Amino acid sequence: MRYPPGVSQPDFDRAVLEFEAAIGSDWVFTDEADVDLYRDAYSPMWGEEEEKIPSIALAPQSAEEVQALMRICNAYRIPVYPVSTGKNLGYGGSAPVLNGSVVLDLKRMNRIIEVSEDNAFALVEPGVSYFDLYNYIQELGLDLWIDCPDPGWGSLIGNALDHGVGYTVNPYRDHFEAHCGMEVVLADGDIVRTGMGALPNAETWQQYRWGYGPWLDGLFAQSNFGVVTKMGFWLYPAPEAFRSGSVQVMGYNDVHELVRVTARLMYSGVLNTNAGVQSPIQFVLGQNPEMAERYDRANAEDIRILDEFARSIDTPFWASQFKFYGPREIVDQSWEYTKRQFAHIDGVRFTDGENLDFPMPYEELMQTQDENHLGVPSMSVFQLGNRSNFNPTGSNGHLGFSPVVPMTGEAVIESNKVLGRVLREMGGSTVFNVPPYSYHQRTFTILVGFTVTRDVDANRKTREIFRELVKVAAEHGWGEYRTHTAFMDDCAQAYSFNNNALLRLQQRLKDAIDPNGIISAGRYGIWPKHLREDDDNA
């Protein structure tokens, strides 16, 4: 058995007996082979000293059991790291930030407590996956959609608590934004319900989010203030139709108008979902050293020649893909309206995309371009970094660098150049580089995916590049929306206004709510007092 830091062996041995009494010995995993299943399978530190490995794992079945475990951990000051389904691959998996923490695996708490069709919400426990909720809704034939991230096996709660995202419409696609009401167990075992849930017999816990007084839900996301044991989510009444279409513009400088109009359509609600900006010509430019150099320098003369080049090979410089969900007439009219808003751009082109009516049989949904955009959970996204004809050896997963940039043409060009330069100069091996995409309302996120391998030197190099990207992005005013556990301090340090005032405030709250600092130490850079004083962890 491995031991956590800061706890004496006799104390931990006693605690393990108490854990077993609280939840049954079958659900206290002390055997190293069992605990190794909680290593981060996509760890960029695999096999190195720094790799984050838990000591033991506990799997309670109810909020009461979570309370009992937290009381024991608090009494012995045992660091504990709650996960819901522990599938946060690319962002740290189920491994703790503080090496040797005890993983609190909530997968067995898998009840769907309530689904309301008429008021379109669900109340679930942490172990409920997107597949589970989707299947439940299908089996009961409810006229509701879920909004899921790409991988279907993750949990509504774990995903939302890390500010995860999906692909249908606002407000469902930003999963923390779509939540309404929480139940949380605190470090001392106390249990709290937020929002209207604080009212005994509340009838609107999942409908009215603010409750009474200060709204505290935000404290429990990307943090370490409690163990969330229930959460409500708003669901999308199944739309009637979907269509997509693409707008392509020919000139380098057309990106400004393309993004300006897109943003306006979004802010006014005509476009109610994510859109991005791609550069169809980028691949061709990459093959042509002269054009690549001109693209990077982009003075007036370069732009004139680039535009000529684009026209000569009849390839648009930029393109955006738009999606519309809702009643058939509205979906059709929205696409027509959208096209009219771009019609003034010289040489603009429009291409119709998918045009679907619902309900559709599952088999047909799985034949569409991307079922995740239609609220159907799947695992098809794992093609990223998978073995393929282009990459016959495959990878051991990936790591996501995901800064948030403004929704402007300047930011599209600038972020592309600045981050691209770091990657080129440092020789990074990226698996994918998702063009600016509005994962969240009103901003673009750029997602740079790095290949993770089992080669220590290659992983070290990746970490070095990642840290440089965090720094360079911060110099330009771009911060990460979320990060891997290996870089939590780096990204937190970038948010340094007034001598890290925000982090200092978060740490004051941490000390007040979890004075022994037992929950998820170090998550999002928030360290408890006893570990802040230690220089190694400061």
Add this chain to the structure above:
Amino acid sequence: MRNVIFILMVFGAMQVQAQDAVHGKAVYEHWCSPCHAPGGRKHPGTSALEIIYKGEKPAVLEERLDLTPELVAAFVRNGVKIMPPFRKTEISDKDLADLGAYLSPR
């Protein structure tokens, strides 16, 4: 207001005493099919095995004739490339034995 109130014991808690392989199929459908079902475009396990075996062996695990419970267990508990290992709260040792029975040729 029509509220559907329902306590669902989802897969992990399912109690199946019957035929091992029948339960093994249920385990397979829940945990493996999303990546190993037929059709490589949407099923990364299948597409990777197409590339590895180039038709020498079926790319769909359920069609394989050479899998043994030991081999299945080794992959499930160790993972391979982008397929992470599965924890015991996801697939218990009993589930794994049933899954092995289901995937091994009878």
